[in-house]
Amino acid sequence: MPRILTIAAAQLGPITRSETRPQVVERLIGLLQQAKQHGCELAVFPECALTPFFPHWWIEDQAEIDSYCESSLPGPETQSLFEEAARLGIGFCLGYAELVQEGEQTRRFNSAVVVEQDGRIVGHYRKVHLPGHADHRPSNPFQNLEKRFFEPGDLGFPVFEVFGAKTGMLICNDRRWPESYRCLGLQGCELVLLGYNTPRHYPEYPETDRLADFHHQLSLQAGAYQNGMWIVAAAKAGVEEGVEQIGGSMIVAPSGEVVARATTLGDELLIHRCDLDLCRTYKEGVFPARNRRVESYGRLTQT
Numbered sequence: 001m002p003r004i005l006t007i008a009a010a011q012l013g014p015i016t017r018s019e020t021r022p023q024v025v026e027r028l029i030g031l032l033q034q035a036k037q038h039g040c041e042l043a044v045f046p047e048c049a050l051t052p053f054f055p056h057w058w059i060e061d062q063a064e065i066d067s068y069c070e071s072s073l074p075g076p077e078t079q080s081l082f083e084e085a086a087r088l089g090i091g092f093c094l095g096y097a098e099l100v101q102e103g104e105q106t107r108r109f110n111s112a113v114v115v116e117q118d119g120r121i122v123g124h125y126r127k128v129h130l131p132g133h134a135d136h137r138p139s140n141p142f143q144n145l146e147k148r149f150f151e152p153g154d155l156g157f158p159v160f161e162v163f164g165a166k167t168g169m170l171i172c173n174d175r176r177w178p179e180s181y182r183c184l185g186l187q188g189c190e191l192v193l194l195g196y197n198t199p200r201h202y203p204e205y206p207e208t209d210r211l212a213d214f215h216h217q218l219s220l221q222a223g224a225y226q227n228g229m230w231i232v233a234a235a236k237a238g239v240e241e242g243v244e245q246i247g248g249s250m251i252v253a254p255s256g257e258v259v260a261r262a263t264t265l266g267d268e269l270l271i272h273r274c275d276l277d278l279c280r281t282y283k284e285g286v287f288p289a290r291n292r293r294v295e296s297y298g299r300l301t302q303t
């Protein structure tokens, strides 16, 4: 029996600052319904999929920052998403800003959950690689304040047995780091669910702007091939509150081939029937464990 999982990358167009959580959740529900109609078992939403990408703005009022975060999931405004997914019998991966109260301490993470077809949360990940800066840079056209608003993830790179696949999650900047994929690949991961918000312009290094799409695709293809994993990458795309984001959602096979690609910068589904057994060719055939030379890799963890 082939192990086929039909998956949708559920790209989102921009979310405006004035859009309410219930309005965004309606958009997500609409995409889930379409994905189900097309036979999908799982849909992947972008990073911070419930709000505009607020680290692009300098915000001093902590209450306002926290208004972009979820203190419970599902919560009162996201319950309908979980209920509709369970009713449809479709799983999903959702990026969100997480607020946790631990005694006196309030902690915030850039997080994602994976939800089974019965609406249960079965996996949780907190973004490890936070890009940007913590200080205000008013001369830049927009900010990148993830280092101010979030802590680095403290859950490592967990792999979950869900949808019949060894499944991991990455969030945006994680996809540029070989270590992220490697930590998943070394656990036998077959499927990576990834959401992102990538601006076209990098204020400190504008020479990379013309290469933004290329570097995005290069990272996904290398990560997929070198670890023999499927990668389903869903963007928040288009011009969001004046910030142009690249879009370019795609599904990449363990061969490194792009098998589905977004053609718009709006809400869009791209769908592929992912054969999980394709991973074996690369995990066992091209990169067999017996060929690894761990005695030569010490520098990876010593520096």
Ligand code: CDV
Pocket (backbone or CB within 6 Å): 047, 131, 132, 144, 171, 172, 173, 174, 176, 196, 197, 198, 199
């Ligand atoms: N949300 C992100 O992590 N964005 C980064 C940008 C800021 C470089 C990215 O790697 O796409």
